[in-house]
Amino acid sequence: MMTKPTLDKTYRKLFLIAKNTLDKAYSPYSHIKVASAVLMSNGRVYSGCNIENASYGATICAERVAIFKAISEGAKKIKAILVLTNRNEIWPPCGICRQVMAEFASPITVVYATNLNKEFLKYRFSELLPGAFDKTFLV
Numbered sequence: 001m002m003t004k005p006t007l008d009k010t011y012r013k014l015f016l017i018a019k020n021t022l023d024k025a026y027s028p029y030s031h032i033k034v035a036s037a038v039l040m041s042n043g044r045v046y047s048g049c050n051i052e053n054a055s056y057g058a059t060i061c062a063e064r065v066a067i068f069k070a071i072s073e074g075a076k077k078i079k080a081i082l083v084l085t086n087r088n089e090i091w092p093p094c095g096i097c098r099q100v101m102a103e104f105a106s107p108i109t110v111v112y113a114t115n116l117n118k119e120f121l122k123y124r125f126s127e128l129l130p131g132a133f134d135k136t137f138l139v
């Protein structure tokens, strides 16, 4: 669903934090800037940007940087996560990021994908990775 930001307070908060992070993107190869902001169940928000590498496969997406920062600070569960790029098209999270989200999200975790015009797509995590392989298979 494409919509305009109206009364979605979580979107507005995460958008502002991601926007302030966008210029930290380290992307000398793609020249694409991506930022993420993640709201954790403890109420704290963590940000991240994409960090590319001369060995391209060592690149990490903004979403995983934000999530790993949160987890490494002791936060546990993702309530909402936003990904912002400097492109006109709205970029949804990549498959690897969805798998990482599966570890710390719930089916109702909100995922926003947005651009600098504040056009955004809003998903529930369960829509983005149905049938995820997660910790429930390993107990």
Ligand code: THU
Pocket (backbone or CB within 6 Å): 027, 030, 032, 034, 035, 049, 050, 051, 052, 059, 060, 061, 062, 063, 083, 091, 092, 093, 094, 097
């Ligand atoms: N990228 C992200 O940071 N998040 C995504 O969801 C998709 C892709 C980054 C990785 C790379 O630095 C650039 O965008 C082009 O793929």
